[in-house]
Amino acid sequence: MKINPYLSFGGDCKAAFEFYEKALGGKIEMMMTHGASPMADQTAPGWRDKIMHVALSVGDFVLMGSDAPPEYFKPMQGFSVSLTIDKAAEAERVFAELAQDGNVGMPLQQTFWAFRFGMVTDRFGTPWMINCEKDA
Template identity: 60%
Template sequence: MVDAALQKPEAGACWIIMDSARFLELSITPKERSMQLNPYLIFNGQCEAAFKFYEERLGGKILVMLTHGSSPMAEQGLPEWRNKIMHARLTVGDAVLMGSDSPPDHHEEMKGFYVALNTEAPADAERIFHALAENGTVRMPLQETFWAARFGMLVDQFGVPWMINCE
């Protein structure tokens, strides 16, 4: 039985009761309990080129670029897919962007979402917007709005829709 003097642990901590006289307090840091939402983009065979483009244009770092041919299941895959990307992971600051290639017969156009990128400086918004728009389609030119110093929408050359926002 738990001693009545023991109180409920504070947020971020939990108790493991060993018996009525002893307990062990474990600290759970917010990072261990946190959750992160990350866009996962599916490309039509252009994932590697897209991630190298984003790494250069956004100043990020590719942490993972796993091909089908380098996976433990490489022999079970199609030979023409050996160099296609099974999983990629790019970090830009604290943000993470992930992606992979899908076979052409399973690929669907990206729609119904935008990857939102927020900046603090209008100059950064301008630079990033124009870099991502290269060989893409501008849906809304980057401009001042009632909610932001700069806001614009585009679809890049790989078919990924972006919203650039600077508040």
């Protein structure tokens, strides 16, 4: 079994995933707009360039998402995408990238369980926890 987070956006999914591809060092494996789908003729003209589905691979991890139509979109809340990063320097780089124009909930810092831990909500509204654990 695999668990893959699926994020919903209100129209800026493409920009978010292009940002995540750079920030996380991943690769967008698939991105389809509503206009490129078999349902294009059933899609409102202003929504055809919005993302129906995207998949971003980062190592063994897959982050997926789409733009939700306005009547279904709700801002993200009640969860965080948690990243466990092996090296403190890489944790610092990823945290800094995600924090650009975002909101830092807890600065990246050493804790009793981690070399680095921090929480940030990026400029697209996705909440992240960055963790670089100490050895058990």
